[in-house]
Amino acid sequence: MTTTAIAKGLEGVLFTETKLTFINGTEGILTHLGIPIQEWAENSTFEELSLALLSGKLPTTAELETFDARLKANRAVPQELLESIKSYPKGINPMQALRTAVSHLGLFDKQSEETSAEARMEISVRMIAQMSTLIAAINRAQQGLEPVAPRTDLTHAGNFLYMLKNEEPTPEQSKLFDIALVLHVDHGMNASTFTAIATASTLSDQYSTAVSAIGALKGPLHGGANEAVMDMLDEIGTPDRAAAFITAKLDAKEKIMGVGHRVYKYFDPRSRVLRDYAAHVAEKEGKSHYYQILEVIEKTVIDRLSSKGIYPNVDFYSGTVYSDLGIAKEYFTPIFALARIAGWCASVNEYERDNRLLRPDAVYSGAVDAHYVKIEDRK
Ligand SMILES: CC(=O)SCCNC(=O)CCNC(=O)[C@H](O)C(C)(C)COP(=O)(O)OP(=O)(O)OC[C@H]1O[C@@H](n2cnc3c(N)ncnc32)[C@H](O)[C@@H]1OP(=O)(O)O
Numbered sequence: 001m002t003t004t005a006i007a008k009g010l011e012g013v014l015f016t017e018t019k020l021t022f023i024n025g026t027e028g029i030l031t032h033l034g035i036p037i038q039e040w041a042e043n044s045t046f047e048e049l050s051l052a053l054l055s056g057k058l059p060t061t062a063e064l065e066t067f068d069a070r071l072k073a074n075r076a077v078p079q080e081l082l083e084s085i086k087s088y089p090k091g092i093n094p095m096q097a098l099r100t101a102v103s104h105l106g107l108f109d110k111q112s113e114e115t116s117a118e119a120r121m122e123i124s125v126r127m128i129a130q131m132s133t134l135i136a137a138i139n140r141a142q143q144g145l146e147p148v149a150p151r152t153d154l155t156h157a158g159n160f161l162y163m164l165k166n167e168e169p170t171p172e173q174s175k176l177f178d179i180a181l182v183l184h185v186d187h188g189m190n191a192s193t194f195t196a197i198a199t200a201s202t203l204s205d206q207y208s209t210a211v212s213a214i215g216a217l218k219g220p221l222h223g224g225a226n227e228a229v230m231d232m233l234d235e236i237g238t239p240d241r242a243a244a245f246i247t248a249k250l251d252a253k254e255k256i257m258g259v260g261h262r263v264y265k266y267f268d269p270r271s272r273v274l275r276d277y278a279a280h281v282a283e284k285e286g287k288s289h290y291y292q293i294l295e296v297i298e299k300t301v302i303d304r305l306s307s308k309g310i311y312p313n314v315d316f317y318s319g320t321v322y323s324d325l326g327i328a329k330e331y332f333t334p335i336f337a338l339a340r341i342a343g344w345c346a347s348v349n350e351y352e353r354d355n356r357l358l359r360p361d362a363v364y365s366g367a368v369d370a371h372y373v374k375i376e377d378r379k
């Protein structure tokens with residue numbers, strides 16, 4: 001027996017300092033560079049927030065224009081990679097496809113092993129720009145469709161929707177999707193960012209950090225929860241069945257997807273922004289049955305679990321927004337990666353400026369004073 005305290009799940013463990021993102025979980029506050037997430041969502045864009053986090057300050061108009069032009073110039077991916085994406089088996093998990101494609105992308109980047117601050121920024125720009133092209137190509141290839149070449153006259157959000165559907169989105173659709181991206185760009189030392197930093201701390205390359213992070217994001221306890229929420233909504237089917245479904249799950253001590261958070265013990269502010277947009281769409285176009293089911297689940301969860309600090313998280317409402325945009329649920333988690341790549345790059349670049357190998361420890365609770373027994377002598 002040991003008396004050493006173990007921080008299970010590394011809860012509350014501080015391993016670095018950051019100037020990028022602050023979270024107050026008890027009051028449901030999230031800021032980037034000290035600015036509340038609501039202000040970023042209302043006033044900014046994915047491009048601006050990405051640059052702000054990468055450079056540590058609000059950019060000037062000229063800086064933002066240069067960054068935007070660099071993103072646009074880097075949207076295309078090598079043809080060999082597009083051909084390879086077409087050869088992936090059908091019906092695979094798109095996050096597996098994305099993990100593979102990002103790893104493959106790294107093979108074409110001549111700077112991939114460079115570590116100077118300038119090279120890191122160049123690679124970050126390419127990874128942010130090209131993640132979008134890869135996800136759209138995977139989506140189309142899985143449906144047996146040809147990839148759509150990126151355009152340089154659309155925003156990052158608008159171009160992604162265009163490449164997905166081969167149809168120019170309305171300004172309203174682009175704006176809604178851009179806000180969703182802004183909300184997902186960064187979130188402190190979440191599991192995927194921590195994974196990216198752990199890989200980077202060995203002085204590995206940036207593509208390896210992104211591949212590691214994509215693997216971590218895929219799981220249903222993290223980014224994969226947005227798709228799991230949609231699976232749950234499809235299983236529930238109609239709003240009148242929602243309360244009984246959730247009650248039965250909670251009685252059986254099962255987890256409800258899209259609620260609960262390691263840090264937030266109150267509403268995740270991003271879920272409030274997404275709920276407001278989902279409500280806005282519902283008001284204009286009539287409540288989708290998904291939105292109606294979510295309303296019942298939210299109420300039931302708050303009645304039953306708010307005393308434990310369990311509230312909706314960012315993954316709760318994001319799926320309805322994406323599904324209103326006509327995006328298939330298997331692509332919700334890749335879209336999370338599409339936004340979070342900027343946060344991964346910014347956090348890794350910040351950590352690398354004062355790198356120390358990440359190497360936690362475990363309390364040993366196995367056998368002691370044991371000796372090797374030859375296989376023929378074992379019982
Ligand atoms: C982008 C993101 O990554 S946001 C998170 C996305 N993930 C999800 O939505 C998956 C569902 N949620 C969860 O599994 C959890 O809330 C997590 C993994 C996010 C956080 O978990 P932890 O911080 O480890 O909380 P932990 O599992 O210790 O739960 C504390 C208590 O709340 C309960 N609880 C936590 N989440 C849930 C949930 N989603 N549904 C029901 N009960 C829950 C636990 O059962 C536990 O109850 P107990 O004290 O009676 O045993």
Ligand SMILES: O=C([O-])CC(=O)C(=O)O
Nearest residue numbers: 186187189190191262314
């Ligand atoms: O912070 C976390 O643990 C998970 C999360 O909400 C995110 O990564 O956006």
